[in-house]
Amino acid sequence: MGHWPEGSLRYPPHTDPPVNEALAAQVGYAPAVISLMKRLPYLDSEANFDDSKYIIGRTRWADYTSDADIAEGRHPYPYEYLRHCPDLDPWLLPLMLPRTDGWHVLLDTKLGVVRAYNTEGSQLLRNTVEWRRHGVIPAAEAHTLQWTEYRRAPLVPSARYFTELIDTYRSLDRLPIIDADRNDPKEKLYPSRSARHVNRRKEEQKMLLALYRECGWPNNWRRAEFISKWEAGSYGI
Incomplete structure (x- = not known):
């Protein structure tokens, strides 16, 4: 995975293009969600559609200056x-648009919480309090459970979710730069692939951590120096 190029983030107000508020209302978003769409930053398409620059595997950021994403965000x-599937509850704003095995990150504007879970994760969710409080699943609904499993996903207060998300990258507890699916430097990598591949990945992560610190992360960060040294190394981004 590579760094997003400088200038990849687009900050509000969005004017070229703007958020299509009429379309958003037409497809069923709540007014609070539409208001939030206009105030979020978005990643430009060059970085957003580049799999090698994903932060989370097989999952790209939603961009609500795109009519297509406005429409698809309801699903x-x-x-x-x-x-x-029936549309999402209208007060939910998907911050990411996953592939079939990516991640949902849904902002619930009514409760002020985030619902984050893997799109293939219903089996993993079934031991959570949020899942069980809905009670036993009627047999007649079992085949449609996946349609509304987001209502059973764990709830995390949004301020806590985003604070911890920022902290986990700032502290270098997560390093998605090499591989969005293997972004935990402390993860014990079982050799589902060859042992050689696993060992190489750990060495890459060690090198990356050392280079971050060498280039002043986080308080005296010298981004240009970091990029230059990383590209000049054997693990170029």
Whole structure:
């Protein structure tokens, strides 16, 4: 994975293009969600559609200056996956648009919480309090459970979620730069692939951590120096 190029983030107000508020209302978003769409930063398409620059595997950021993303954001499984599902609750704003095995990150504007879970994760969610409080799943609903599993996903207060998310990258507890799916330097990598590949990945992570610190992360960060040294090394981004 590589760094986002400088200038990749677009900050509000969004004017070229703007958020299509009429379309957002037409497809069913709540007014509070539409208001928030206009105030979020977005990643430009060059970085957002580059798999090698994903922060979370197989999951890109939503961009609500795009009419297509406005439409697809209403679906529990956007872009052709389970298209027959009912739309999401109108007060939910998807911050990311996952592929079939990516991650949902849904901001609940009514409760002030985030619901984050893997799109193939219903089996993993079933031991959580949020899942069990809904009670036993009627047999007649079992085949449609995936349509609304987001209502059973764990709830995290939004301030806590985003604070911890920022802290985990700032502290270098997560390093998605090499591989968005293997972003924990402390993870014990079982050799589902060859042992040689696993060992190389750990060495890359060690080198990356050392280079971050050498270049002053986080308080005296020298980004240009970091990029130059990383590109000149054997693990170029």
